[in-house]
Amino acid sequence: MAFGTASPRRAPGRLKSWELDEARLRQLKVNQNRLMDELHHTCQWGTGERWGPRDTETGMRRLSLSDADKEARDWFVDATRALGCDISVDAMGNTFAVRPGREQGPATFAGSHLDTQPSGGRYDGILGILAGVEMLRVLQENRVETAFPVGVVNWTNEEGARFPISMMSSGVWAGDIPIGHAHALQEVGGGTATVKSELERIGYLGLIPTSYEAMPMAAHFELHIEQGPILEKEEQKIGIVKGVQAYRWYTVEVIGQEAHTGTTPFGSRADALLAASRMICASHTAAADHGALASTGVLTLSPGSVNTIPGKVKFSLDIRAPSDNIVDRLEKHLKSDFDAIVSTESTKALPLSVTWRTDSVSPAIHFHKDCIAVVRASANSVLGGEALLREMVSGAGHDSVYASRRCPTSMIFVPSRNGISHNPKEYTSPEDCAIGAEVLLQSVLRYDGLRSNLNS
Amino acid sequence: MAFGTASPRRAPGRLKSWELDEARLRQLKVNQNRLMDELHHTCQWGTGERWGPRDTETGMRRLSLSDADKEARDWFVDATRALGCDISVDAMGNTFAVRPGREQGPATFAGSHLDTQPSGGRYDGILGILAGVEMLRVLQENRVETAFPVGVVNWTNEEGARFPISMMSSGVWAGDIPIGHAHALQEVGGGTATVKSELERIGYLGLIPTSYEAMPMAAHFELHIEQGPILEKEEQKIGIVKGVQAYRWYTVEVIGQEAHTGTTPFGSRADALLAASRMICASHTAAADHGALASTGVLTLSPGSVNTIPGKVKFSLDIRAPSDNIVDRLEKHLKSDFDAIVSTESTKALPLSVTWRTDSVSPAIHFHKDCIAVVRASANSVLGGEALLREMVSGAGHDSVYASRRCPTSMIFVPSRNGISHNPKEYTSPEDCAIGAEVLLQSVLRYDGLRSNLNS
Numbered sequence: 001m002a003f004g005t006a007s008p009r010r011a012p013g014r015l016k017s018w019e020l021d022e023a024r025l026r027q028l029k030v031n032q033n034r035l036m037d038e039l040h041h042t043c044q045w046g047t048g049e050r051w052g053p054r055d056t057e058t059g060m061r062r063l064s065l066s067d068a069d070k071e072a073r074d075w076f077v078d079a080t081r082a083l084g085c086d087i088s089v090d091a092m093g094n095t096f097a098v099r100p101g102r103e104q105g106p107a108t109f110a111g112s113h114l115d116t117q118p119s120g121g122r123y124d125g126i127l128g129i130l131a132g133v134e135m136l137r138v139l140q141e142n143r144v145e146t147a148f149p150v151g152v153v154n155w156t157n158e159e160g161a162r163f164p165i166s167m168m169s170s171g172v173w174a175g176d177i178p179i180g181h182a183h184a185l186q187e188v189g190g191g192t193a194t195v196k197s198e199l200e201r202i203g204y205l206g207l208i209p210t211s212y213e214a215m216p217m218a219a220h221f222e223l224h225i226e227q228g229p230i231l232e233k234e235e236q237k238i239g240i241v242k243g244v245q246a247y248r249w250y251t252v253e254v255i256g257q258e259a260h261t262g263t264t265p266f267g268s269r270a271d272a273l274l275a276a277s278r279m280i281c282a283s284h285t286a287a288a289d290h291g292a293l294a295s296t297g298v299l300t301l302s303p304g305s306v307n308t309i310p311g312k313v314k315f316s317l318d319i320r321a322p323s324d325n326i327v328d329r330l331e332k333h334l335k336s337d338f339d340a341i342v343s344t345e346s347t348k349a350l351p352l353s354v355t356w357r358t359d360s361v362s363p364a365i366h367f368h369k370d371c372i373a374v375v376r377a378s379a380n381s382v383l384g385g386e387a388l389l390r391e392m393v394s395g396a397g398h399d400s401v402y403a404s405r406r407c408p409t410s411m412i413f414v415p416s417r418n419g420i421s422h423n424p425k426e427y428t429s430p431e432d433c434a435i436g437a438e439v440l441l442q443s444v445l446r447y448d449g450l451r452s453n454l455n456s
Numbered sequence: 457m458a459f460g461t462a463s464p465r466r467a468p469g470r471l472k473s474w475e476l477d478e479a480r481l482r483q484l485k486v487n488q489n490r491l492m493d494e495l496h497h498t499c500q501w502g503t504g505e506r507w508g509p510r511d512t513e514t515g516m517r518r519l520s521l522s523d524a525d526k527e528a529r530d531w532f533v534d535a536t537r538a539l540g541c542d543i544s545v546d547a548m549g550n551t552f553a554v555r556p557g558r559e560q561g562p563a564t565f566a567g568s569h570l571d572t573q574p575s576g577g578r579y580d581g582i583l584g585i586l587a588g589v590e591m592l593r594v595l596q597e598n599r600v601e602t603a604f605p606v607g608v609v610n611w612t613n614e615e616g617a618r619f620p621i622s623m624m625s626s627g628v629w630a631g632d633i634p635i636g637h638a639h640a641l642q643e644v645g646g647g648t649a650t651v652k653s654e655l656e657r658i659g660y661l662g663l664i665p666t667s668y669e670a671m672p673m674a675a676h677f678e679l680h681i682e683q684g685p686i687l688e689k690e691e692q693k694i695g696i697v698k699g700v701q702a703y704r705w706y707t708v709e710v711i712g713q714e715a716h717t718g719t720t721p722f723g724s725r726a727d728a729l730l731a732a733s734r735m736i737c738a739s740h741t742a743a744a745d746h747g748a749l750a751s752t753g754v755l756t757l758s759p760g761s762v763n764t765i766p767g768k769v770k771f772s773l774d775i776r777a778p779s780d781n782i783v784d785r786l787e788k789h790l791k792s793d794f795d796a797i798v799s800t801e802s803t804k805a806l807p808l809s810v811t812w813r814t815d816s817v818s819p820a821i822h823f824h825k826d827c828i829a830v831v832r833a834s835a836n837s838v839l840g841g842e843a844l845l846r847e848m849v850s851g852a853g854h855d856s857v858y859a860s861r862r863c864p865t866s867m868i869f870v871p872s873r874n875g876i877s878h879n880p881k882e883y884t885s886p887e888d889c890a891i892g893a894e895v896l897l898q899s900v901l902r903y904d905g906l907r908s909n910l911n912s
Contacts, residue, residue, distance in 0.1 A: 228719030245718060249762055261751035261774045262701060262851030263684030264875060266744055273752055274740055277733035284730055288722055295717035296729055297764045299757060306705055306753045306772040306815075316762040318717045359762075395718030396763075419720060422764075 014143040016102075017445050018452035025442055026381055028142055030134055032434035038079075039130040039433070042114075043122050045071040049424040059424020060122055064115040064157035065093065065198035072114045073204060076129065076154055083136040085151065088215065089206030091179060092169035093199050096215060098151035099136055101448070106216040106407075107149035108447050110135055110440055111170075111399060112224060113158035120159070121426025123225045123433075127414070129154055131223045131437035138441055147452035148218060150444050155399045156204075162187050163195050170402035172210045179210055212406035219371055219447050220403035223412045223440040225428050227396055229419030237435050238379040239392035239413030242372055244401050245293075246327045246364035247320040251357045252279065252338070257350050258303060258311035269309055270350035273301055275341055276313040279354075282337045283317060290330045292321035293395070316359075322393045324364050365401050370450065371410030371443075378442035379412070382435055408447075412439050470599040472558075473901050474908035481898055482837055484598055486590055488890035494535075495586040495889070498570075499578050501527040505880040515880020516578055520571040520613035521549070521654035528570045529660060532585065532610055539592040541607065544671065545662030547635060548625035549655050552671060554607035555592060557904070562672040562863075563605035564903050566591055566896055567626075567855060568680060569614035576615070577882025579889075583870075584679045585610055587893035594897055603908035604674060606900050611855045612660075618643050619651050626858035628666045635666055668862035675827055675903050676859035678867045679896040681884050683852055685875030693891050694835040695848035695869030698828055700857050701749075702783045702820035703776040707813045708735065708794070713806050714759060714767035725765055726806035729757055731797055732769040735810075738793045739773060746786045748777035749851075772815075778849045780820050821857050826906065827866030827899075834898035835868070838891055864903075868895050 015024070040055070046062025046069070062068045073095060077087050080097030088096045098107045112128025132152030139150070155173075160166030163185040171177035183196035199205035208214055226232075231239055256272035280296050287294035298316040319334070321327045335356065342352045372391075379389040392413055403409045414436035417427040428436075471480070496511070502518025502525070518524045529551060533543050536553030544552045554563045568584025588608030595606070611629075616622030619641040627633035639652035655661035664670055682688075687695055712726035736752050743750035754772040775790070777783045791812065798808045828847075835845040848869055859865045870892035873883040884892075 226719065227716050228721070229715075229724040230721065233724065247718060258879075259685075259875060260683055260852060260877065261749065261753060262703060262776055262853075263682065263877075264749075264851070265684070265686065266740070266749070268685040268689065268875060271751070273755065274736060277736040280730060280733040281737060284722070293717065293720075293722065295727070295763075295765055297717060297762045297766060298760050299729065299755060301755060304754050306774055307751075308753050309751055310753060318762055320718055395720070396716060397718075419715060419724060421716060421719075423714075 015145065017144055017146040017448045020445060020449065022381060025445065028138055028441060030138060030434050030437040030441060032430055034137070035130060035134045035434055035437055036430045038133065039122065039126060042072055042075055042126065042130065046116065049119060051424050056122070059426070060116040060120045061118050062114065062116045063118060063162040064159065065162065065195065065202055067202070069115055070202035070204070073154065076114065079133055080136060080152060083140050085136065088208050089204055090208040090210040090215060091206055092172050092182060092210040093156040093204035093206065094169050094173060094210060095154045096151055098149045099139065101146040101148040101150065103148055105148045106218040107151035108218045108444050108451070109151050109153045109220050110223070110444055111153035111155060111220050111403065112222050113155045113399060115157055115159050117159050117161050117422045119424060120422055121424055123426050123428050124227065124421050125158055127225060127428065127433055127436070128223045131440050134437050135441045135444060146445070146448045148448055150448060157195070158399050164188055167397055167399050167402055169210065170399035173212055173215070174402040174405045175212065176402060176405065217403065217407040218451060220400060220407055220409040221371065221375070221412065221440055221443045221447070222398060222400045223414070223436045224398060225416045225421060225426065226413040227416055227419070227421035230392065231413065231415040232417065232419065234390065236388050236390050237383055237415065237432060238389040238439055240372060240375045240379060240389060241367060241394050241411035241413055242391050243322070243367050244365040244394040244397060245320040245322055246324045247318060247362045248327055248331065248358060249360035250317045251359055252315050252317050253355050254313045255353045256311050259309045261307045261309055264309060267347060268350065270346060270352045271309050272313040272352065273310040275345045275352050276315055278341045279338050280315065282341065283334055286333045286337060287319060287330060290321065290326050290333070292319060292326050292330045294319045320395060322364060362397065365404055367404055367410040368408035371408045371447065374443050374446045374450065375410050375412055375439065378439045378446055381442060382438045412436055412443065471601065473600055473602040473904045476901065476905065478837060481901065484594055484897060486594060486890050486893040486897060488886055490593070491586060491590045491890055491893055492886045494589065495578065495582060498528055498531055498582065498586065502572065505575060507880045512578070515882070516572040516576045517574050518570065518572045519574060519618040520615065521618065521651065521658055523658070525571055526658035526660070529610065532570065535589055536592060536608060539596050541592065544664050545660055546664040546666040546671060547662055548628050548638060548666040549612040549660035549662065550625050550629060550666060551610045552607055554605045555595065557602040557604040557606065559604055561604045562674040563607040564675045564900050564907070565607050565609045565673050566677050566679070566900055567609035567611060567859065568678050569611045569855060571613055571615050573615050573617050573878045575880060576878055577880055579681045579882050579884050580683065580877050581614055583681060583884065583889055583892070587679045587896050590893050591897045591900060602901070602904045604904055606904060613651070614855050620644055623853055623855050623858055625666065626855035629668055629671070630858035630861045631668065632858060632861065673859065673863040674907060675863055676856060676865040677827065677831070677896055677899045678854060678856045679892045680854060680867055680869060681872045681877060681882065682869040683872055683875070683877035686848065687869065687871040688873065688875065690846065692846050693839055693844040693871065693888060694895055695846055696828060696831045696835060697823065697850050697867035697869055698847050699778070699823050700821035700850040700853060701776040701778055702780045703774060703818045704783055704787065704814060705816040706773040707815055708771050708773050709811050710769045710808060712767050712808045715765045717763045717765055720765060723803060724806065726802060726808045727765050728769040728808065729766040731801045731808050732771055734797045735794050736771065738797065739790055742789045742793060743775060743786060746777065746782050746789070748775060748782050748786050750775045776851060778820060818853065821860055823860055823866040824864035827864045827903065830899050830902045830906065831866050831868055831895065834895045834902055837898060838894045868892055868899065
């Protein structure tokens with residue numbers, strides 16, 4: 001790759017990261033206007049649906065490996081190279097911009113993704129990358145020298161929207177998704193483009209193997225919008241993300257008996273929709289009792305006629321909890337609840353039945369205690385105390401899930417207005433974006449300082 | 457119409473209907489084999505899906521005004537004319553076969569329909585017509601003279617399957633559906649054929665106005681399969697149908713807020729599907745309390761993604777009860793229940809809302825006491841007592857609903873195996889068909905006798 005060559009080494013810094021005390025760290029300020037101007041500048045590539053009158057009040061549609069994605073990637077390469085970084089692109093298009101430190105070694109990374117949902121917003125993923133670039137700018141303008149390299153990584157196809165695997169390329173990097181499988185994935189919607197053909201087409205099929213061994217990371221910090229309502233509701237500014245919830249997805253199928261709504265008394269029915277409705281209600285009650293979540297987002301029935309009792313209903317069931325044990329217990333509880341509903345609703349002549357299919361299992365992720373501690377110290381510093389921060393567990397998956405399998409990792413959440421994401425109206429205020437970026441900056445510097453102390 | 461001419465008058469009968477005592481009535485036997493052979497003979501026109509190995513083990517697909525329907529109609533005209541009937545065809549293709557009596561006057565009719573659902577069975581409608589023809593045969597072979605004319609009417613497009621109005625032509629006859637509207641109806645599925653063009657094409661666009669004034673009926677008796685499980689479950693043979701349930705159809709729409717299933721705590725959700733599920737459960741509880749029925753056969757939601765809480769759910773609600781008062785009370789009860797569910801599930805920031813749209817209102821139908829009494833006496837006679845009969849309210853609509861608006865009417869139900877209808881597997885045993893046909897025969901004769909006594 002053309003980008004793979006090293007840029008000239010920078011002159012020794014005025015500030016040494018390993019010498020920064022709390023007071024000096026606090027002086028390293030993110031430039032809020034610059035951060036937001038640059039963020040909105042990059043949203044010219046893949047601008048989406050308009051929701052308000054201002055220039056910046058649109059969503060984004062920047063599908064992975066599209067022309068718009070290529071333009072955003074090119075900007076990322078140019079911007080980080082201009083800030084003194086070496087650029088490496090791997091065989092999945094993951095792009096690592098690394099700013100050299102005093103010593104050789106794996107970099108401490110800020111990472112996220114530049115791709116969006118087809119009807120996404122300006123913050124999910126994008127903020128994490130732009131805050132990383134702003135971090136490089138702050139280091140540059142303050143002539144900070146770090147003990148080890150620091151960098152920013154843009155992961156390919158986090159959304160799984162165009163090519164249907166989420167967190168695809170961090171998954172390949174971690175060794176959990178075979179590269180052949182990822183390369184061969186076809187775009188959704190009937191097109192013939194594959195991940196590999198599109199990587200080639202836009203010039204991002206790099207030569208470096210996609211692997212934690214070929215491109216090790218010392219740590220991975222990800223600033224991300226919360227995508228939920230908790231911080232806003234609690235009037236807090238920073239979520240220190242300790243891990244990611246466990247979740248399991250199931251398809252539950254209830255089989256009853258089609259019958260005429262007018263001629264079939266209740267005692268002679270096997271109403272698959274009534275049983276499914278009771279199950280959905282029961283899943284919420286049980287999940288609340290276990291401190292977990294249960295949700296149904298898809299439900300289909302047949303035959304689908306006003307005067308015919310449904311004989312078959314299928315619904316999705318998504319259960320989540322901070323620990324795998326809780327998910328286990330909730331699954332057991334619900335299987336027993338659903339069996340009880342089926343047996344209560346059945347008559348001798350007309351039995352109902354229920355079957356479960358497990359579609360997806362994602363164990364709980366626990367981030368690294370050092371990274372969590374570093375984020376906590378940084379948030380404390382930026383916010384001047386504990387009142388405006390809280391520990392959280394992420395409800396959604398992120399590239400940090402796969403990163404955490406191969407290096408110390410944590411995440412930083414900032415508030416999402418109305419808890420909305422994956423929507424053009426996704427919004428985080430400039431102030432909150434800047435606070436998050438400052439926590440990210442400090443976290444990377446503190447972690448670098450930690451490495452230096454451990455090594456000295 | 458060619459059929460409209462009168463056939464030669466029959467010689468005076470050996471038996472006079474107005475002189476028949478209970479013992480002699482009981483001697484007038486339906487020929488079960490002849491009835492069933494003829495029924496299955498007519499099922500050569502529009503034979504449907506096979507469900508068993510025997511010749512007669514198929515369903516029916518005889519859409520109204522199709523070629524198959526024309527062939528069945530031609531058979532009906534030929535068979536009834538051969539039995540001494542005058543044939544009249546009206547402007548909707550309703551076909552009245554009338555056997556003259558001692559005196560002039562409107563006939564007492566057995567009526568039903570020869571059309572079927574696209575995936576229907578051999579009994580719904582067909583049995584009522586075939587039992588009427590068998591009635592004519594029994595009268596013929598026993599040389600019975602009736603006081604007034606008796607007849608059989610085949611109503612056009614009862615099913616509303618090909619042309620989407622149920623009980624279409626009895627509705628025009630009763631003055632409830634304008635003939636212009638009915639004539640202009642296009643076939644479903646994108647074809648350009650209309651009711652009128654198809655009536656012309658198959659030669660059944662009659663000259664007689666479709667009206668209870670142009671073709672008055674003294675009474676209308678309809679033998680029909682129950683289409684429900686009650687008679688089979690109670691091991692009874694005859695349902696004396698006192699009327700037809702009131703029903704109302706609604707579309708209920710619940711609006712909440714789309715949100716991520718993983719990042720949105722229960723307290724921050726406005727889950728439209730959870731609320732809808734609670735409503736469906738509540739509708740069953742309330743309907744049971746009121747002695748009514750409530751059913752949901754259609755439910756759609758958006759956006760329909762496993763990890764997105766549905767922001768909008770629409771579902772059909774079909775409520776039925778023997779009286780309009782009960783339906784009124786149930787509707788009120790459910791509106792209050794649904795409002796309560798919406799307010800319990802709402803949070804201040806994220807309100808849910810529910811709206812009702814009424815799609816269809818069908819008031820309760822109460823059949824005529826004289827006709828009900830005549831059916832009861834006939835069923836008592838045929839079954840030798842009260843044990844095997846019961847009074848019922850029809851859950852489904854029939855041509856008798858419209859007939860009852862313009863003449864004394866009642867219906868006779870026979871058991872449906874497993875309560876199944878509108879399905880190839882619809883089945884009623886030959887014995888039960890014959891019992892029903894014998895009750896129909898006696899009912900028409902008893903009603904004719906009643907008219908004679910009233911007039912004497």
